[in-house]
Amino acid sequence: GQQLNQSPQSMFIQEGEDVSMNCTSSSIFNTWLWYKQDPGEGPVLLIALYKAGELTSNGRLTAQFGITRKDSFLNISASIPSDVGIYFCAGPSTETSGSRLTFGEGTQLTVNP
């Protein structure tokens, strides 16, 4: 089946630093979604991307839909302690119907004050 590979698996950064993470697939995706999961909570949708090359921002977060349609990137500028959590990429499976999503295994972000 389709798989999404996220890197890095974990990041330890200082408050104020910028963060970059990415998500790649061997298959083409027509939609990319980025979610954040706070400790002990459910994932929350951050950004949805629907067009190759699209660049979308949500506050200090910026995500890009890769031009090959096989990757996506998430950047966080000027990180703060509340950015701590797990960031997941997701995309719709082209092998099935019903708005099913395939999720990556996440990037765990730790921000040291």
Add this chain to the structure above:
Amino acid sequence: NAGVTQTPKFRILKIGQSMTLQCTQDMNHNYMYWYRQDPGMGLKLIYYSVGAGITDKGEVPNGYNVSRSTTEDFPLRLELAAPSQTSVYFCASSYVSYEQYFGPGTRLTVT
């Protein structure tokens, strides 16, 4: 709107017991989903539903059952609990698009 609500928040089961995890959404979404998340892992789809009366299996359906008698509710049933079902369970819903909204989760331990 409360969004997606799940009960209970936590549960401990003995091997062989059964239980139902409840999920309700008040956004009039057609699609509903059940995922499990094992420690340090991503989300695996158990079952999903595209509307009342219609359900289908996801990646990891064995040991689980679902029903969808109304648009709002999508309960997940564990018939004979096994230690391998120790996990965090998330319910989600979406309207038509892929933008799924998640509940807060149920943390289940089977001992």
